[in-house]
Amino acid sequence: MGSVIRSQNDTWIRTEDASAIGSLRRSAVGLAELRGFSEEDAGRVAVAVSEAASNLVKHAVEGVMLIRLHPELDSAIEVIAIDRGPGMHDVSRALRDGYSTAGTLGIGLGGIARMASGYEVHSLPGRGTVLGMYFIAQDAPRPASRASGVTRPIGEETVCGDAFAIIENGATTTVMLCDGLGHGTAAAHASREAVRLFLAHADGRSPVTVLERIHDGLGQTRGGAVAVARIDGPAGTVSFAGVGNVSAWIVNQQGRQGMISVPGIAGYQSRTLRQYEYTVPPSSVVVFHSDGLSERWDITSYPGLVTRVPSVVAATLLRDAGTRRDDASVIAVRPDP
Numbered sequence: 001m002g003s004v005i006r007s008q009n010d011t012w013i014r015t016e017d018a019s020a021i022g023s024l025r026r027s028a029v030g031l032a033e034l035r036g037f038s039e040e041d042a043g044r045v046a047v048a049v050s051e052a053a054s055n056l057v058k059h060a061v062e063g064v065m066l067i068r069l070h071p072e073l074d075s076a077i078e079v080i081a082i083d084r085g086p087g088m089h090d091v092s093r094a095l096r097d098g099y100s101t102a103g104t105l106g107i108g109l110g111g112i113a114r115m116a117s118g119y120e121v122h123s124l125p126g127r128g129t130v131l132g133m134y135f136i137a138q139d140a141p142r143p144a145s146r147a148s149g150v151t152r153p154i155g156e157e158t159v160c161g162d163a164f165a166i167i168e169n170g171a172t173t174t175v176m177l178c179d180g181l182g183h184g185t186a187a188a189h190a191s192r193e194a195v196r197l198f199l200a201h202a203d204g205r206s207p208v209t210v211l212e213r214i215h216d217g218l219g220q221t222r223g224g225a226v227a228v229a230r231i232d233g234p235a236g237t238v239s240f241a242g243v244g245n246v247s248a249w250i251v252n253q254q255g256r257q258g259m260i261s262v263p264g265i266a267g268y269q270s271r272t273l274r275q276y277e278y279t280v281p282p283s284s285v286v287v288f289h290s291d292g293l294s295e296r297w298d299i300t301s302y303p304g305l306v307t308r309v310p311s312v313v314a315a316t317l318l319r320d321a322g323t324r325r326d327d328a329s330v331i332a333v334r335p336d337p
Contacts, residue, residue, distance in 0.1 A: 001203045002169030005071045006195060007329065009159065010151045012082075015056035015063040024053045028067050031077050035069075037137045045077060045135045048115035051108075052081045052131060061085040061128065066150070070134050071311075072143040072168070076117070080150070080311060081131040082319050088123040095121075118142065120309045122316055124302070130319065132312040147173050148310035149331035150318050152292070154183050161187025161224075162290045162329035165195045167202055171233035173333050174202050176210070177246050179290035181222040181265060183327055190221035194266070198228065206230070208241040208275035211266070215243065218267025226266040229259075231286055233335040238286055241275040245291045251299050252284040253306055280335050285313055292328025293321040310334055 013024060028049040032042040049067070056063030060083030070076035088094055094109040109131075113119050116133035123129035136142060147168060153160040161180040166173060178194035180187030194214050201213040207228040214226055225244025232238070240248055242261030249256045259278060264270025280286065285306050297317055299306065305316055310332035322328040 001199075002167050003072065004199065005147060005149070005166035005168070007149060007151050007162070007164045008068050008071070010066055010068060012064040012066050012152060015053050015060070015065055018057055021050055021053040021057060024065055024067065025050045028077065028079065031067065031069070032135065035075055035077065035137070037135075041135070041137050044115045048112045048133065048135070049079055051112050052079065056081060056083055059086070070143050071148050072145070073141065075136065075140055076143055077135045078311065079133050079135075080315050082128070082315055084128040084319065085126060087125040087128050089125050091121050091123050118145070120312050122302070122305050122308050122312050128319065130312050130316045132309060132315065144168065145309045147175070147331070147333045148314055149329060150311070150314045151329040152318060152322060152327070154292075154327050155324055157184060157327075159185055159188045160329065161191060161327040162292065163188070163191035163195050164329060164331055165198050166331065166333070173231045173233070173335070174207075175229045175231070175288060175331055175333060176202070176214070176226065177288045177290065177329060177331055178224050178226045178266070179244070179246060179292070179327065179329070180224040186222050187224070187327065190218060190224050190267070193218060193221050194224065194226055206275060207239050208273050211241040211243065211273055215266045215270065215273065221267055223265045223267030225290070227261060227288055229286070229288070231280070231333055231335045236280045236282070236335065238278045238280055238335070239275055240278065241273060243270045243273060247289050247291070247293070247295055249287045250278060250280055250284055251287050251306055252281055254300070256299055282336065283307070284335065285310065286333045286335060287313070287317065288331040289317065289321075290327065290329045292323055292326035293317060293330060294323065297321040
């Protein structure tokens, strides 16, 4: 089995007042120190996170930030900052040296980019900005940035009933997303069990066979909606099997193509499980999400988004299509080798 990405208990921190800045900085530095970052490397993390948080507090609409271990490389730290406005007309100008937003620490977006080991930004005027960045210790390996996912629990819940797992094996990526029935700890138990079953059975088996194993194994839980897919980058294909209302899409600049999931609840009842084969055009992204996101999002209204790293794609869709009335999860995979 290749490298494994599992969903984390993502905690999105609101950045509505200045008190959030210090808390976010301490959280990021603590994670860096836990991962063996030097004092200098941890200092880079502190300055970049403080500046990004300051921008959210002073200028953003509904700004939130996520700080976590990087999904593809747990020796790296990932930071995602999201807001709903005002957005930037000219991101390249904001990245230039000497350009900063009044009232912040003064290093601006260009300084944040230099402090980070890697970063990407997507911003639209009136819609908002998503900044994704990661930090590694000096000379450490860099994440592949081929697959990522984010989760968010319903309302003020502390646990999310959705969970996912991703296996990266060379140019092949295998994905499982489970939306546990209902909310809270019982739903989270069902989705975690789906992750366990997926990791136990995914190696070398077809998506529909893996889905059958998960379906058979969830009978002692609430069950849920489950999708399993295998994405072959060099061949430009995706094999997909799903039960219930997990949405799956092949997305490019021109639009999106949906993948077929049969009705039912994994662990309880379903029609005969089936696997479908799809072609993935070059420069596409494969997206999976639970019904905590509306299906009404239109990729053509996000110029350039499909060229961004998967974490920025997933976070943007969570921001704009996610609902607070349900647990929500999004996975994005870039198949191109």
